[in-house]
Amino acid sequence: MKIGRSFLGVSYLALTALSLSSLSARPDKVNELYLESCASCHGSKFEGGMGGNLADGFWKHGESDHAIARVISQGLPDLGMPAYEKTLSAEQIRSLVVFLREKEKSTKTQSSPPPQPKEGRAVKSLEHSYKVETVIGSGLKTPWSLAFLPDGCRLVTERPGGLRVIDADGKLLPDPVAGTPRVIELGQGGMLDVAASPDFAKDGWIYLAFSDPLEGEKMRAMLKIVRGRIRDHAWTDEEVVFQTAPDFYTSNGVHFGTRMVFDSGYLYFIVGERGGKMEVQDLARPNGKIYRVFPDGTIPPDNPFTADKNAIPGIWSYGHRNPQGLATDPRDHAIYATEHGPRGGDEFNLIRKGANYGWPVISHGMNYDGSPLTGLTEKEGMEKPLLHWTPSIAACGLTCYTGDKFPKWKYDFFAGGLRGELHRIRVQKEKVVADEILLSDLGRIRDVRTGPDGFLYIVLNQPDRIVRLVPAE
Ligand code: HEC
Missing domain, CATH: 1.10.760.10 (Cytochrome c-like domain)
Known part of the structure; x- marks a missing residue:
């Protein structure tokens, strides 16, 4: 799908990036307010x-x-x-x-700190004891996402631009796949998500989501999704699945969103707000939306906004800030997302067709500098999160556990956070009935996946590695 609409005025976005970088030097407004009052x-x-x-x-x-x-x-x-x-x-x-x-x-x-597991030592949690096992301990640069192929190989993206292969014997091949799309590691951008087609054994498609540099420029980027095949360790047959018009490319390096998930013949994915707050409420702009398309990028005719001439037809839900976790429950095909809030207000949302998730009108968070953002945590016509984390866990990576190695965890959701916590969330009848912190302190959690072997895989940064949770009973 291509989006062709023009818009002027990106300078304010650059300002936002500037104010973020000078954050540490600034006094904390809410602390001042507390001290005064x-x-x-x-x-x-x-x-x-x-x-x-x-x-x-x-x-x-x-x-x-x-x-x-x-x-x-x-x-x-x-x-x-x-x-x-x-x-x-x-x-x-x-x-x-x-x-x-x-x-x-x-x-x-x-x-009472959450468990800080040591390699190989059993950790008791509410329903299962587990051990942390290293899968890949070195050789990766800022790994971002992990995908499993039916032949036992695994693919890992590296944010600076690489697509790496772990072979069926568990060895990380030394060279990245040749000829993958050029990306720019602009702020939080780079080579981000990877997913294999649900029909991979038949069609061989691999999907990549990344920050695409504007033709001929180094400083402006936007999320792009392509699919291609890997042959003789090289990227081939590339096709564009999603791309926006050049006007939407920005030099702001934040909030790419990105995750992709397949369900019932559709591809769902996220475009973060890219720093532009109110734009997420505008259906004519790509920012801050979750999309539903067919796997080749064409638009399902029953998408919620196809009748609206101004709306981008791939939009499935809107009003998002920067979701970076996306998962589906195979029992009822419901879609769930975790979303980075600002300072406070990270969210776990059930994604409904056509719904508005309210950013920046409602939020449980405040601005990074402690100045107020909104007084509203709910509003008519806007979805409330099933759960919010205040303070933020920097939610990143989400999986619905479908394996059989941890039977009591079956169909629970596992949400990672860049601050290091892994949360186990249980949903019953659209309500969160448990939120357990399973571990912290292994590093920044980028991605969480259920492996076909039933183990729970965690992609970490600082240090860069992949571990998995295995039963310790
Ligand atoms: C003049 C003194 C005073 C000031 C100033 C004051 N408070 Fe209080 N606050 C109290 C007292 C007394 C209580 C009741 C304590 C108790 O129940 O034992 C209280 C209770 C509270 C509680 C409920 C605590 C609980 O255990 O449920 C909160 C929350 C609170 N204050 C927040 C604030 C905040 C925020 C400010 C500043 C905007 C503030 N207070 C300013 C005296 C003050």
Whole structure:
């Protein structure tokens, strides 16, 4: 599919990238707000004083975000907690809730850290004991995604541009596949996702999603998807599956989105917002959308926006920030995505046809500098996440576990995070009934996959390697 619409005005995007890079030098706005308004009674380290401790995880007056926001806004007049509804905006109050959640989590992580598994040692979790086993310990550069082929080979993308092969004996071949598309490793971009066609044994198609440099330029890129075949360790037969018009290419290096998943004869994939907030609410622009196309890139006639002349017809859902996990539940073919929020508000979403996921109108997060983003966490006509992580786990990589090595985990979702946590999520009747942190500290988790052998594979950066979880019972 090709998108041909023009739009001017990308300079603001470049500014966003600039402000992100100077982040560390800037004061934390929400910390300033806390010190000014709250520390006199709750202590500069949240330890309490005239008011209670705000970081110990005990919430006497209600532990939901809503209850905490209500205390701040209406106060507790009988106890001496002032009401802030007249002096602070809803946005500022939300930023304080996010801030207090960050403090609560760091106290909790210090007092009872999640498991930090050592190679080969059994770790007990709620339902299974597991061990971490190294699959590929060295030789990869920023591996991003892993795909399994029916003959036992595996493919791994490397963000700087490589497509690597692990042969059926488990050996990483020294050279990348020759002749794969040129990419630019612009910020978070590069060679990103890889997926094999569900009919690979018959058609041999491999799908690659990557940041495509604008013809003749080095500094502007946009997500592109191609498919091709590998013959004699070389990339051949390439066809374009998805590409946008040149106007949408930008020098902003953030939020490519990217993941691809096949289900019921369709290919689903993500284009992140690429730094352009409101554009994600505009169906005429490719940013911040999840797409559904046929495997050759053509548009299914019953896609939700095909009747809208202005809309990009491949769009399946919109209002996304930067989802980087996409998985399908084989039992009911429901599609799930994990999404990076800003500072706070990472999401686990059930992706419904035509639905609006609300970015940046609703969010559980605030801006990176601690300034408020929105006071709204829900709104009529916008989907709420099934689960949100505040503070953010930097959600990346998602799989629905379909193996048989961990029977009690069957059909649970496993979500990785660049901050190092692996979460096990159980969904029942469209509700999250469990969210267990299985491990942390192995590195930045880029991708999580169920292997055809039933083991759970994890692609890591810093250090760059691939490990898997095997039963330890
Ligand atoms: C003049 C003192 C004072 C100031 C200023 C103050 N608080 Fe409080 N706060 C209290 C008291 C007293 C309580 C009730 C403590 C208790 O129940 O033991 C309280 C309770 C709370 C609670 C409920 C805690 C729980 O366990 O459920 C929250 C949340 C809270 N304050 C947040 C804030 C925030 C955020 C600010 C700044 C915007 C703030 N407070 C400013 C005195 C204050």
